[in-house]
Amino acid sequence: MTSEFNAAAFYKHLKEGKKLMGVKCQDCGHLSPEPRPMCPVCHGFNMEWRQFSGRAKLSTFTCISIVSAAMAAKGYGRDNPCCAGIVTLEEGPRISARINGVDGRNPQDIKTGMDVVLDLEDVDEESPSLAFKPA
Amino acid sequence: MATINKKRQLGRPVSIVGAGLSQFGAFPEKDSRDLFVEAFQDMVQSMDKGFDIHDIECAYVGNYSSDLFEHQGHTAPIVADWLGITPIPITRIENACASSGSALREGVMAIASGMYDVVLVGGMEKMTNLPTDGVTDVLASAADGLYEVPSGLTFPGIFGAIAKAHMDRYETNLDHLLKVGIKNHQNGALNPKAQFQQTITEMMERRKARAQERGQEVPAWETDLDFLRDDRSNPWIAWPLRLYDCAPITDGASCVLLVSAEIADNFTDTPISVAGIGQATGKPLHDSEELTSLSAAKAASQQAYDMAGITVADIDLAEVHDCFTIAEIVASEDLGFFAPGEGPRAVDEGRTARDGDHPINTSGGLKAKGHPVGASGVGQVIEIYHQLRGEAGERQMKKANPSVGITHNVGGTGGTCVVNVLRRES
Numbered sequence A: 001m002t003s004e005f006n007a008a009a010f011y012k013h014l015k016e017g018k019k020l021m022g023v024k025c026q027d028c029g030h031l032s033p034e035p036r037p038m039c040p041v042c043h044g045f046n047m048e049w050r051q052f053s054g055r056a057k058l059s060t061f062t063c064i065s066i067v068s069a070a071m072a073a074k075g076y077g078r079d080n081p082c083c084a085g086i087v088t089l090e091e092g093p094r095i096s097a098r099i100n101g102v103d104g105r106n107p108q109d110i111k112t113g114m115d116v117v118l119d120l121e122d123v124d125e126e127s128p129s130l131a132f133k134p135a
Numbered sequence B: 001m002a003t004i005n006k007k008r009q010l011g012r013p014v015s016i017v018g019a020g021l022s023q024f025g026a027f028p029e030k031d032s033r034d035l036f037v038e039a040f041q042d043m044v045q046s047m048d049k050g051f052d053i054h055d056i057e058c059a060y061v062g063n064y065s066s067d068l069f070e071h072q073g074h075t076a077p078i079v080a081d082w083l084g085i086t087p088i089p090i091t092r093i094e095n096a097c098a099s100s101g102s103a104l105r106e107g108v109m110a111i112a113s114g115m116y117d118v119v120l121v122g123g124m125e126k127m128t129n130l131p132t133d134g135v136t137d138v139l140a141s142a143a144d145g146l147y148e149v150p151s152g153l154t155f156p157g158i159f160g161a162i163a164k165a166h167m168d169r170y171e172t173n174l175d176h177l178l179k180v181g182i183k184n185h186q187n188g189a190l191n192p193k194a195q196f197q198q199t200i201t202e203m204m205e206r207r208k209a210r211a212q213e214r215g216q217e218v219p220a221w222e223t224d225l226d227f228l229r230d231d232r233s234n235p236w237i238a239w240p241l242r243l244y245d246c247a248p249i250t251d252g253a254s255c256v257l258l259v260s261a262e263i264a265d266n267f268t269d270t271p272i273s274v275a276g277i278g279q280a281t282g283k284p285l286h287d288s289e290e291l292t293s294l295s296a297a298k299a300a301s302q303q304a305y306d307m308a309g310i311t312v313a314d315i316d317l318a319e320v321h322d323c324f325t326i327a328e329i330v331a332s333e334d335l336g337f338f339a340p341g342e343g344p345r346a347v348d349e350g351r352t353a354r355d356g357d358h359p360i361n362t363s364g365g366l367k368a369k370g371h372p373v374g375a376s377g378v379g380q381v382i383e384i385y386h387q388l389r390g391e392a393g394e395r396q397m398k399k400a401n402p403s404v405g406i407t408h409n410v411g412g413t414g415g416t417c418v419v420n421v422l423r424r425e426s
């Protein structure tokens, strides 16, 4: 049986549905923002889509000066460091994400613990990535 | 998860009886196969009682990505051909930067199983063909390409995020990170195989002298920390990590000869036994239990300590995976040398220096010795081998007659961790 829970679907929901769609295990209730066909906790195969609110807190971050080729193409680099980090979603799980709306040149002004929300402003058509911004 | 803590034993004891390392650095004219032969030659020439290459029955070679770095897949048979040891079986093991740590483990188990008596294990990586941004992308591919990399996180970026979490949770500051690099360069300066055989002070003085020669303004740095806190001499890579917080891009290879312990005295009177091996697996950082620790390192070290029947108090020295300075601090906590959050203070107090009570990275670590990723795990084992045999030369640790050393080799950002306990039995 083929599963509909995969990265292509995750980014399609983000790009076209403008929402953060993960999965919930129907057997044990485990939540995963990354759609996966199998529950990593109870090992069952009964997953269902679950929308995450998009509200989160910034858990940790970095401001990257030597960027990936994909981020260089978006204009990030030494003079414009790219902020990325890990957010803890309101529903509990954590996920890696770009952090928009902050100044990567002044990391001391970016505060972990701050409220962030899903940012769909510039979800890239070609290579969409998950992003949050200060609430 | 429950079964990982079961105490495991090797089917029979395994010893290391020879070790060889290529020069670490940037060698535009050499391919990975050439580097491996160089390491092998170094091993052959340093074997105490000589060695017949025909004794080798099986081989494992760690390599992260010859495919992307050299456009060469299926590299293990090429190594066998270059050594002239076909048709014996050789297998490439890929576990990112822990590739040769895992290759060593496969070799140990091959002997412990009773199937082979003499196994060659090693690793190699040829990285400098690509420019820095190319290497950045290749290394990033060791992280989750679907859910970590699209966020812009690079390899230094993920460790930068770990550093920030450590700074938030404990009293860790930027100087603690820089001091790890200063210490490792002090050790690397004494290692003739190291990519950087210079202390930070020597690098700083050289930069000042060069400015003077050119009639430029001589920077006002007085101490190592002045030099390392300056954005011009030590630019940001992924805040809070600067250039000198990152291991370099390196070409290099490493190998050791493993034999069944019962025949070790055919090769040397001072074999080093593989007393404990542990390997464990972790999740991407965002799914890890803690953002300030690598769970795989804790689990792998516990397995290795249990197999060897040791506690942390028995360990004389360690080579840990300092791909970034924060990684050494986190390792020193995960391995149990210091309580969580106490790693930075231990650096301040010099406890991890060669004359400290927990010497770490006497080789110079990945930071100064260099980090040819697929070669690093066995490279660490080689440093412990020499230290336990009292043949590390100028960088020999201060404590006399060390008998137990460990290695801690991390793949990616903690997806894999291999810990070995090595012991001198005589």
Ligand SMILES: [Zn+2]
Pocket (backbone or CB within 6 Å): A025, A026, A027, A028, A029, A030, A039, A040, A041, A042, A043, A044
């Ligand atoms: Zn479940």
